Amino acid sequence: MSINLAFDREHIWHPYTSMLSPLPVYPIVAANGCELELADGRRLIDGTASWWSAVHGYNHPVLNAAVTTQLSKMAHVMFGGITHEPAITLCQQILKMVPANLTKIFLADSGSIAVEVAIKMALQYWQGSAQPTKTKLISLRKGYHGDTFAAMAVCDPLDSMHSMFSGLLPEHYFLPAPDCPFHAPFTPEVMQPLEQLLADKHQQIAALILEPIVQGYGGMRFYHPEYLRRARALCDQYQVLLIADEIATGFGRTGKLFACEHAGIAPDILCLGKALSGGYLTLAATLCTDELARGISLSAAGGLMHGPTFMANPLACAVASASLTLIANGEWQAQVAAIEQQLTEQLAPCQQLATVKAVRVLGAIGVLEMHEKVDVAKLQAAFVERGVWIRPFNNLIYIMPPFVISEAELRQLTQAMVAVCQEVA
Template sequence: MPGRTQNFGANDWVARSRAAVWHPCTQMKQLEAVPPLAIARGEGPWLIDTDGRRYFDAISSWWVNLFGHCNPRINAAITDQLGKIEHVMLAGATHAPVVELSERLGKLTGLGHAFYGSDGASATEIALKMSAHFWRNAGQAEKNGFISLQNGYHGETVGALSVTDIPLFKDTYAPLLRHSVQVPTPDARLAEPGETAEAFALRCADALEAHLAEHAATTAAFIVEPLVQGAAGMAMYHPVYLTRARELCDQYQVHLIADEIAVGFGRTGTLFACEQAGIKPDFICLSKGITGGYLPLSAVLTTDAGYAMFYGDATARGFLHSHSYTGNPLACRAALAVLDIFESDAVIAANRSKSIEFTRLLAEVAAHPRARHFRHRGMIWAFDVADATPGFATRFHLQALAQGVFIRPIGHTVYVMPPYVSTADEMAMLAAAILLALSA
């Protein structure tokens, strides 16, 4: 096993990484057989390794990259901010980038008073704590339970993992976690034969109603990934579920938390997925694409009524939560540059056109005899591999790398979530690579 005393060549980045870096979501021993790519730089949707080989970043570097690597406009914004202030604590101070970003996010979401963290799990923790604290301040401390969807994913810190329903991540840490309740997922793949996605979603919403009818008095919030459950294998469902969930949360006085960490900023075809259901959540969690894949940042915004419940003379009534790099100016400037690009380049409209064209380019993949449940929403495409055997994801990953594509299936699900700057030619290349990997 690699150890710290081993000597490697100065440019042997893979060996040095195995010896010194603990990689995320990885059984480190597997890196002996499947070494990580040593990336030297990036250009648009392409990753370039230390030997100069190019790989199409088909999953946007874990769903964070929107406008390509080394985007000149985001680069310029960060460079400009470097000459002003790199960081200042947000307790007792403020700065222009965090104020401007908060104002713009408020206008875009219809919510307000953005609270910042550094990653998606932090945003989940913030929203859960805010919800429970809200009810405590309202004199209903018993309302501290949480509901989430079966197969849902909301992060891997202890609080976030408590409302996650992925056994691989959760089971080991079960003794550390707080109990939560999972209700049936409206994942359209689970509908009965002949049942529409809408009808199935409404049937699943009936289960949510049944739970709330009995347990609303002890429930703080229902947290949900709107429209697409990422770690569940890009499980997609009908927007009517969100519409009904909003009605039920209002009826039973339970908060609705929209975890838009992965699906926000245009991934589902609208800036925020909740827009497709015509709803506004009580809390929205944002991260990943918020900085275009540049710097760690997350935000939670809530309603004016939610904010007002914490406002008062007693310190303990305030939301006493913090992160050292809360509202980091460099990250906020990157996020502002991302919002500028959305606005100046009419990205949502452009993506709608690309979505149609890219779906056409993937038609042969959808028709492949191994593909099942080919599905698509906005700039996300996915399908399940019917005859996948153990080790499929790793084999597919390696076969795609040989074709110049960086892609990592989730179990037996292959998905594509490319940067928005990807072209039709690049998507055609991606489709060809997927077909070759499926045929290998």
């Protein structure tokens, strides 16, 4: 099959890419299971699950059937003044999975918008609760929450993709990234910056937003559950909301259904996305408590002021419902545990390489942190030559494969990671 790559290079923008010197792109014509098929017939084992979303793999018969059935009824209808069965069924399923305190759901159309909605929820809640001075948020260094403006404002302001916008964004409070690795003994001293900031500024602070346990694009860092547990307690003490951004970690990726479960806590606001729809269609959700919904309703606006055109899209809701049905059968638990064990064993040799700073594994996440930034185009080509799709960024080579990946397919991914790191060395 012929694909016009020259046109693509000249006219089509890809994520985080220059139009003057764009990174190479690889033409995909089909995807099935854990494989991507290139236009020239080569097949690549997918190590990224399409940016962590395709947890059931590609071309899944159950998910295909859900989309096809719904398509024969209606593809889309506005959600203003209208409701439909796919949205209701999906929300019923979500509420069975999340902590019991979360009872209200806003269906958004992307992860970034879910974060925008979460921030609006927090601000409107305090307006409706007669505490309008609480307008600031706390975020963590190395944090990433999306590409839209309110989301960018709570990403790391210096060490992120969005630093060039720092002078244009609302200014919030930032704390040091949690320096307490997941598998190491917890050091209580890491809580001091949060304790001090809340003690001094809680009357101005609406919410603390964080990625529970795993900081994704900020460095694939895994921090100790006790940090999250104590952060929850401090938020309660100082009347500050806790927003958990589980867009990347939700639905089993870390070995728990939600990463907050590692700490045994429930947030006031929860953001979900990526794996929610099994990687088929863009969909996200922001959940909150009854208390928040009441405060928002008492704000001057009288309701939550957000309404994307494609929110609660029936096709997306239908396939997400099918995806959550697959998740609910519990098979992911054994799948993720097996992936974690295999990653731990097969990435271990990289710890001996001088170019590798750290090897980290948690659930279905495997990370090689290099001492230096990698040449993305060069490494991408090296991985494709080995029959795998692995997308490095900054100084990280990582995989977050579909949960349905076989032992042999995962071995091909890990062998390619080890081999490429040895070549770099």
